[in-house]
Amino acid sequence: MKLIPMKIEEMGLQFLNEKDLLSYVGNIAGECYNSSRDLDACVKRALNCIKRGHHTPFEHAIITLKCTVDRGVSHALVRHRHCAFQQSSTIYQKFDEIECIDPLSNHPIDTTCVDKSDAYRQAEIVYHKLLNAGEPPSSARDVLPNALATNLIITTNVRQWMYMIQRRCGPGDSDNMHQWCAMVRAWFEERYPQLLLAFDCWYQDHPL
Numbered sequence: 001m002k003l004i005p006m007k008i009e010e011m012g013l014q015f016l017n018e019k020d021l022l023s024y025v026g027n028i029a030g031e032c033y034n035s036s037r038d039l040d041a042c043v044k045r046a047l048n049c050i051k052r053g054h055h056t057p058f059e060h061a062i063i064t065l066k067c068t069v070d071r072g073v074s075h076a077l078v079r080h081r082h083c084a085f086q087q088s089s090t091i092y093q094k095f096d097e098i099e100c101i102d103p104l105s106n107h108p109i110d111t112t113c114v115d116k117s118d119a120y121r122q123a124e125i126v127y128h129k130l131l132n133a134g135e136p137p138s139s140a141r142d143v144l145p146n147a148l149a150t151n152l153i154i155t156t157n158v159r160q161w162m163y164m165i166q167r168r169c170g171p172g173d174s175d176n177m178h179q180w181c182a183m184v185r186a187w188f189e190e191r192y193p194q195l196l197l198a199f200d201c202w203y204q205d206h207p208l
Contacts, residue, residue: 001121003102008183012064018192022046029057050198058159070101072146083156090141098124100147162199
């Protein structure tokens with residue numbers, strides 16, 4: 001049994017920089033009114049769309065991220081209907097060693113966080129006993145822990161990414177989900193800071 005941290009990796013980017021993204025969205029937003037196609041005008045128009053609550057133009061900007069998360073997080077994320085998902089299978093894969101998301105990686109200084117690694121090891125032992133007894137992976141997987149690491153590729157539009165970051169950081173979600181939100185948010189902060197700030201301002205004035 002191996003403990004690993006949660007990860008976020010970019011896989012598909014429509015836009016190499018923030019200005020390209022905003023100008024693309026602003027150009028689409030201007031189609032309704034045959035507005036100026038000037039680059040700076042398009043950037044301004046895209047940000048004004050957020051300010052006015054006209055977010056549909058951002059559905060045309062697509063981003064793909066590969067997320068290494070636990071199964072509990074993945075079960076919640078795949079309920080977002082406006083996303084395309086591809087996920088590691090526990091039916092068609094046999095695990096020589098199971099990898100679980102480290103519960104302490106999200107709480108590096110929280111001494112009250114319970115170390116669950118012994119339970120994960122026991123699950124791994126039972127899983128291998130079932131496989132060795134002739135059970136197919138599709139059946140043996142029933143004993144694998146919810147903390148099992150899985151690769152989840154998510155493709156969706158900017159509007160939906162912003163919605164998920166806001167919706168999934170609420171008190172009803174798990175600490176691991178909050179960690180996922182923080183990591184995706186950090187990814188957007190690094191690449192599209194102006195865009196994220198604009199959406200932040202909108203959600204502050206219009207909380208979910």
